[in-house]
Amino acid sequence: MPPRRFSNEPAFVLHRYDWSESSLILEVFTRNHGRTALVAKGAKKPSSNFRPVLLPLQPLHLGWTQSAGGEAEIHTLKGAEWVGGHIMPTGDALLSGLYLNELLLRLLARGDPHAFLFDHYAAVVQVLASEHGEALEPVLRLFELVLLREVGLLPALDVQTLTQHALDPAGRYALVAEGGLRTAGQGERASLRGAQWLLLAQALQEGAALTALLHACAPVAFELKPQLRALLQYHCGSPRLRTRQFMMDVQAL
Structure with missing residues (x-):
């Protein structure tokens, strides 16, 4: 059974933490799949396209693959695009x-x-x-x-x-x-x-x-x-x- 693929899913990053020297684990809130854990491979590298995008409180469209059978809790991020619309909140906000x-x-x-x-x-x-x-x-x-x-x-x-x-x-x-x-x-x-x-x-x-x-x-x-x-x-x-x-x-x- 091939892995399932999801694309253009509206999402926000809730939390991120280091997974390795170059990658991140993300907890994201998606519109159609709820809270989801993703690994962003290579996201910490200066050349990564993910690096400037995966920020909290910013509207995103995400794509990822889910392992065959869906038994894994953490899926692999394949794409991330900033939707735009507002800047990062500051201060008390x-x-x-x-x-x-x-x-x-x-x-x-x-x-x-x-x-x-x-x-x-x-x-x-x-x-x-x-x-x-x-x-x-x-x-x-x-x-x-x-x-x-x-x-x-x-x-x-x-x-x-x-x-x-x-x-x-x-x-x-x-x-x-x-x-x-x-x-x-x-x-x-x-x-x-x-x-x-x-x-x-x-x-x-x-x-x-x-x-x-x-x-x-x-x-x-x-x-x-x-x-x-x-x-x-x-x-x-x-x-x-x-x-x-x-x-x-x-x-x-």
Whole structure:
């Protein structure tokens, strides 16, 4: 059985590390094949066509071969082309992009396609590379919500998780790692009004269009941040996300 060949696959590099003196192992996020491991032979050589292309947070088209039977976990990269469209994010936006990459590495299984998630990732990366301004926090919360939903880790946001009672639009509810959505305690700041959770639930149910989710996330991004981060860390397990720890260390300086 001859090896399978794939070409012109939309992809982003999530992580890369040395494999030999001249080659790299890549963890990539592809639109139709999910997270995939590839070996880029000779990519570290100055003359390699791969060298200037295989960068994180850049839209690519990749081609590779998969061994006969598909039993190998790492496949051989055959082609890589930069699609273009935006420059590399910098500063806080760069750190945010690397944070998204770490989440995908932790939570996505290899070979599990998530085309819908890929499209939102591509859109968020484009925002990070632009004059993002006040959109940075809302788009991060947006992506966290979509990621959690796509991998089956986000509880329903229109009912209380344990009781399945409908939310009171005027009440306050908190999203917690082990209990899902519950009534918030007196003075609990990391919580949202029921009406705000319902708006997020509606945006997710209506196809999770980027603009609708962005409008729903923008007014509550500050309150959502600790709740989603705690839920993500709970499911990512130990140790703490490296990008989060790095950002915390920088803020402490």
